[in-house]
Amino acid sequence: MVKVDKNKCIGCGACAATCPEVFQMEDDGKAGVKSGADVKKNAKCIKEAIKNCPAEAISN
Numbered sequence: 001m002v003k004v005d006k007n008k009c010i011g012c013g014a015c016a017a018t019c020p021e022v023f024q025m026e027d028d029g030k031a032g033v034k035s036g037a038d039v040k041k042n043a044k045c046i047k048e049a050i051k052n053c054p055a056e057a058i059s060n
């Protein structure tokens with residue numbers, strides 16, 4: 001299951017821009033995974049988001 005490590009996330013917003021159906025920016029200024037996100041359908045952009053995250057905060 002894809003997840004964001006909030007201790008590592010620097011809140012840059014790249015993942016939410018790359019894969020908006022899965023990632024969202026939350027009240028704490030960090031990214032989170034949307035509840036009910038379709039990870040199968042979005043597998044490709046999740047991969048992109050993991051690759052592009054400057055903090056290596058996303059794991060799958």
Ligand code: SF4
Nearest residue numbers: 009010012013015053
């Ligand atoms: S790309 Fe990485 S550092 Fe940037 S908001 Fe997403 S999880 Fe956080």
